[in-house]
Amino acid sequence: MIEELPQKKALKKESSLLIMLSIIGLASLIIGLGASYYMQSNQAKQQANDQIVLQEFLKGPWNDQNAKEIDTTKWQGKTLVINFWGSWCPPCVEEMPMLAEVSQTLNPQETLLIGLGIDSPSNIRDFLAKTPIPYQIVLGGLYGSNWGKRLGNEKVPYLTQSFYRQKVK
Numbered sequence: 001m002i003e004e005l006p007q008k009k010a011l012k013k014e015s016s017l018l019i020m021l022s023i024i025g026l027a028s029l030i031i032g033l034g035a036s037y038y039m040q041s042n043q044a045k046q047q048a049n050d051q052i053v054l055q056e057f058l059k060g061p062w063n064d065q066n067a068k069e070i071d072t073t074k075w076q077g078k079t080l081v082i083n084f085w086g087s088w089c090p091p092c093v094e095e096m097p098m099l100a101e102v103s104q105t106l107n108p109q110e111t112l113l114i115g116l117g118i119d120s121p122s123n124i125r126d127f128l129a130k131t132p133i134p135y136q137i138v139l140g141g142l143y144g145s146n147w148g149k150r151l152g153n154e155k156v157p158y159l160t161q162s163f164y165r166q167k168v169k
Contacts, residue, residue, distance in 0.1 A: 087127035103135035
């Protein structure tokens, strides 16, 4: 029996290691591509669902603090930033002056800040009488918290600083 030379043994080990690493790399690539495809597919489905929910949201009917119906067609083509708030919520009340200031810097042709009140109409009117807000306030009531959940925030109204931002197509 002829003994293999040490070089041939080393070469065999290197070849085996190289083949194993290539297989692991190829498997990782296939798994990564599959995961990427899966995530993109889910993201596309979520975006389509978000648009459906947003279109349903726009159909309303929504009223302002004076119980006047809001024409949501004026929101078309703009990015909506929806803040869910309640007058009973200290962090919500605390953030309102900052949101009022931010709303003044927005280009209303492009972006609208909307405060969706999760409260009774009378509480919202009382609050706004003491604290004027320059951006659109929408009466949401408990129905408004359902929209918060449908738009992706499962914690509304418990997570008081909740926002939803989406461009209306």
